[in-house]
Amino acid sequence: MFRSPARRRFRVAAVAAALAVALPLAACSAGNPSSGSGSSTSSTATDTLNLAIPPSALTLDPALMQPTVSRYIWGSIYESLAYWDPKTGAVTPWAAKKWTYSPDGKTLTIELRNGLTFSDGSAVHASDVAATINRSVNTAGYIQSIDTAVDSAEATNDKTVVVHFKNYDPKWVSLLGREAGVIAKASDLNSPDIATNPIGSGPYTLDTKATVAGTKYVLQKRKDYWDAKAFPFKTINITITNDPTAQLNAFKAGQVNATAVTAQQAAAAKAVSGATVTQTTASTMYWLLFLDKYGKSANPEFKDVRVRQAVNYALDREGIAKKLLQGYATPTDQVFFPSREVFDSKLEKVYAYNPAKAKKLLAAAGYPDGFTIEIPSSQATTQFEPTLSQELGAVGIKLKWVPIPESQTASIILTGQYQLYLKQSGIVSDPYTAALYFTPQGGTVNPEKYTDPTITDLYDKITTTVDTDKSLAIYKELNKYAVDQALAAPVTMTSGLWATSQGVTFVDRAGLPADIRQFGVAGK
Template sequence: MSISRPGRMPRRLAFACAATLTAVLTLSACAGSPDAAPSGSSSPVVEKDLAIAAVSGPNSLDPAQLVDGQQMFVWSSILDTLLAKENNTGELIPNAAESWEYNEDGTELTLKLREGMTFSSGDPVNADAVVTTMLRNKNTPGIVQVKYGAVSDVTAEDDLTVVVHFTHFDPQFLANLAQSTGAIGDPATIDDERTATDPVGSGPFTLDTTKTVPGSTYVLNKRDDYWNADAIPFKTFTVRVLQDPTASFNALQAGEINAGTVQTQLLGQLGDEYAIQPIEAQAVAYLDILDRGGEQWPCLGDQRVRQAINYAIDREGVLEGLFAGVGKVTEQVFSPFGQVYDEELNETYDYDPEKGAELVEEAGCAGESFQIPSTFLSTSLEPTFTQAFADIGLTLEWVPVPPQQAQSAHLSGDYPLSFQITGFNSDPADAASHYSTSGYSNPRGYTDPTIDALFETINTTVDFDAALPAYQELNAYAVDQAFEAPIVFVGGTWAARDGIVVIDDGRSVPTVRQFGVSE
């Protein structure tokens, strides 16, 4: 069986080149080949209709408000990103930008755009479009703005060359260009009202607004004039938002979708016509301790209480009982596919509620009660967490929050804790997200002298290999301080039918490129 792989382009050495540079070069030219170009299938593309289930649809399609994770299935089909991630490796590869290069100290990033790209309106995708989008992201309050915190300016050197200027090296920025940070908007319409619901994009699909029901079903039609159209074997791409795994499974069996994740206990009900792709780890599930400094909830500023919460959670029980054994227990948030992850750290907090109760008692916090948002992510785990907190002398009060308000509740400052399931990015991006003062998982901006010193090293060391010891120390310090309570790396099993196959093991990001066609 041969497979047509959408969006497949040549591999190139973006971060990998860092390991080969000498001290004299000091990473002044870690860049991709300017000759990078798509490699299409040697045989004609057999186009099919692809329909999948996703747990969430996009809150907005405005480039300044994009959310990563499974919302990417929709928006990345409409809005192309500057970079992409290769299936099964997560390596950064060219997309709208065919090459990139940092200067010596990482304060300038030069992006060379691919020639001949157009928006669905026919207007060219050029440096002006990228500059306009990036500066708008930087100046527009929203989800994406924080990722531009180190950006001082964005300029066009010529029609196909963009230079991003930084106040200091931002190690997470490059990898983020394969996600929301790198989406490109159309300058002619980006400020129009339609941008939030039906933007003009340069991606492989356009949104069929006549068949789309926001929040429920998104129907996308392929653009034949897309620059890499021959590598997209789907004439339509439908994303159905199905948060209930049983509903997703029923839709798969009924032929309403032809790809979706399936619970382990249901796999035996699928016949030989289904292609199965197991994924060991694609996200981390964790209790996020939001008030790490104890500003509003003093007990959470006590390391003993944070550690007690980690001791209280039966991770193996959660994995087997609530995630059907699909995944891997963890006490750290960094991806097991990355270089920062340390297996030994997973021996820090053996399940020991008695020890947790002792720590809470020592801290003088027995009987404390904490409110926490109750969202579609947490519903099935709430009784387990409530009991775990009770076992160590604490109380949880779950406050119902609608799905569309889950992220705003997390960021609001109104809650001391929240439950999150976050997909992996790169090690630098995950470090920033969880522990920097502008990180999504650290909305109160907590820091301390140790964190400051480690980020000072990280943010001034362009060579990732040279910065790796600082990342590893940050990971160990975060686990010891128990800034979060990581629980499991969430795995999953994709099942596909009708000649559709899943061609990624979870290391890429959720886009149509994860799917192919068997021939």
């Protein structure tokens, strides 16, 4: 039997994967945001949050939004069907009162709560939700790429939406707390202004007069929002800057009262009177992707499992975490995060640092003298490049770092030009991690659409097992197979650091997507 989403074993975590700079962001909440559930925020709070974030793709068109830090903006303007519980990370109903899968997982029935309204004062209807989902499914963009299993959505009455799937998609419910779960007004979907000034359904509206696109966004709290007390800030000013030093200086000058900082900046941020620097739970993973496991390119080395294992043995993960990342990281051998349930502690240190063993594996694979491989270089990889070059070079794998434009960091690996890539990925739910990593729809996580009979068989079992208790064992088997076959070379799970001024709280408990709920008012 399918269990209530609030009790689902597979939990949802932060998605900050698209950051173009090395500023890992995680999230939290000042309390449970649901009304009547002991929220620690106050409905009478008139405080202002001044937040600095790096730039990311931003559009308010609900079909084109992406899971980046821009969610601080669009996630405040649009209502979401679900949210992530700040204590457990479980996906939890929000605008949706509840949802239920059919036994085969091909139908999901969503019931809306009462009192939902748009910023123009009109009521939110199930037909608005269905129209938003259908438009996203039929509009080319990021959401369409993750909605591949959705066939259509329909409103069966004013409060009930039924989503029809081509096949059971275990990751889809987790997306209800992200961009796939936003609610737009059906009549506004074709408006030419929807990308810049939509009719929102969330707790805030965009102050277009005070906003400077690409530089500063000003959000004003809606007094008529159904659970206004869950959001303590009356005004939110979001400043966009791609300069970590500028962000820190703005924080020190009191111009912003919340910003992410690097490990190198932590001491300076702590020195600000009344400031607090909070280390989040692991929010980002750095891992080396093998992009030619089929061996189709002119450099087919990574087709051989022994070469992939050699790369794993060549990495001094403990040293990278402690020395390079100053302890704000955790070494890992697997792509599932420890805060999620598929993670298996028995798989850690399978590839303990062993350069001698790496050399033997390379020799056995036919590369006693090693080989040279090109790898893209970007702002996010710079700090790792000397260490990776030294460690892999020591066993015979020489890295040639090739600078690429920052605008191409997400797309360059889709070209097939490179066979190795250092990727930065944010925490996601276990089902979503599996879908990205083990299916042809993996995009920039599995650009070559790699699979094999074992992966296909295990993932087929996952997509036909709606009961999450039963599917957990299958996910763990898939995880073990990935580690044994060295399908990637995870390096570290990295924590984020948030600096907040006196009176502003940031408490990471589970790791959440970028969301205004991360911030609260002290003592409320």
